[in-house]
Amino acid sequence: MDAKIAWHTWRKILRDEALQQQLVDRQWQPQACDAFTPEEQAVIAAYAENIDRAKWFIENYQFRLVNSFINALENGAPLTLRALLNRGVEIPQLSRDFLQAHQWHDYGPRVYTYCRDILNWLIADGESQIWPAPLVDLMGLEYQVVSLYLSLQHGVPAASGPAGYAHTGMARLYCCQFRLSQWLRDKKTLGQVMPPSGEEHLLVTLPDLNSRHKYLLLPPRCAALFNQPPVHGAPLDENDAPFLARLVSANALVLRELTHEVR
Template sequence: MEAALVWRVWRRLLREPAMREAVLGGRLDERAAALGLGPAEIEVARAYAEHPAGTEMFVHSYRFRMVSSFFNAVETVAPLTHRALLANDVDLRAIAVELLDRREWVDAGPFVYTFGGQILDHLAADGALGEIAGLRELIALERAAADVVITAAAGHPTARDKEPAAGQWRVRAPFGVHSCERDLSEWLRDSGTLGRSVPPAASRHYLIFLPAPEAERRIVAVPRRASDILRILGGGSGELPLLTAELARRGHPAAPGRDRAILDRFEALGLLAAPVGGS
């Protein structure tokens, strides 16, 4: 049998209850036309029908494993969103089956963060979930965090193992900056409030970074000035010999003392390396 054809029939068995009932219930011949099965597909389906117990076991075990992989991805990539959903009694298993049906039950394999990002995109598009105050903003924040990890996994270089050149601040860890229209700080500080309280409607900015390849990503609330600096960092080479001038060019009044305090804070977090000999 042609492998691609077998694969397509198998996918239909995984995702279509009517197909499973016909094949495993001994009704293949009478239901084949209604299911749109051609002669070659009927041959494949009949081979599955000859072993209904084994086929059913593999269908259920595969679906169980894929739903488990959905939960693993959510808990790994978006632990805050996961807790907020549970706090609101959202039926995550139903959402898992809906998404996997759309994906035709394709296994993401080891790409947990890529799958987790796709799950977050699916959750963000769910209109009913948008009624939970702050959830859409939280989903977007953890989606941005997933992107930071995915970028780091792609091997984008940082200056973690390099000494900064004279007069240059250097980026030492993969990072991103995300802004939203609700202040999620309380949710980040206290998991007991996740999804239970209503985050204030106020603009807030967050630094997302990966302190080390083996570390969990961190999310830190930062002031607007710091987010401006982060965006300049993200758009350049990671070298900041003219940081104050760059900020001034973008319409921000120079504030060397405040900028230096922000840079020192980033250095303490492990995001930046200070210039050799200070600046």
């Protein structure tokens, strides 16, 4: 039996609940497995003969992935996790629902990728009105957090472009439809006391690569300056200077000096 084929077939078994049930019920029939090659069917037959032992490994695999789901939220979207817990959501069952929808995919050490996909899935459910709209808004905020971390997995991108203010690559801006700052100030109310509607601009920023992210509530003009940093020589309102200084201090923008070519 080819070791590589055996390994890949075992991974398929781990992700196929219908096949697992057939094996456990001892109802598996090779002729009913058109999706598998003859070599793969031989591997499945070997596991079918030892299904009692294989069942333990399957259950252990699923247990690990369920716990990994919780770990992914704890690391990437702790506010969303706390809000769900405060609402009495059964996280292990939610985990199983996600994993079944994703064929028990094993993300391994890719915690933030796992969290990104969880948030995508939760937000899609929220659009079906399963979750309160402010909670979906919170998920969107933490999606920006996760996206920021993922964008830095290969380091900080080099700044380029004309002189003036430029993004550092260490911040993301989220425009929320509810006053999520209420939840950020009082995390005990997450998921329980719904914040009122009202647009807010929340900046997610990393002071440096060794620090955790922070949230800053920005005035609309400050948010506009982040979205479109002024280039060198662009006209500025006299009130823009403190906003730009705040964005630079938050490591969201950097001022690129004008360089003169020596001839």
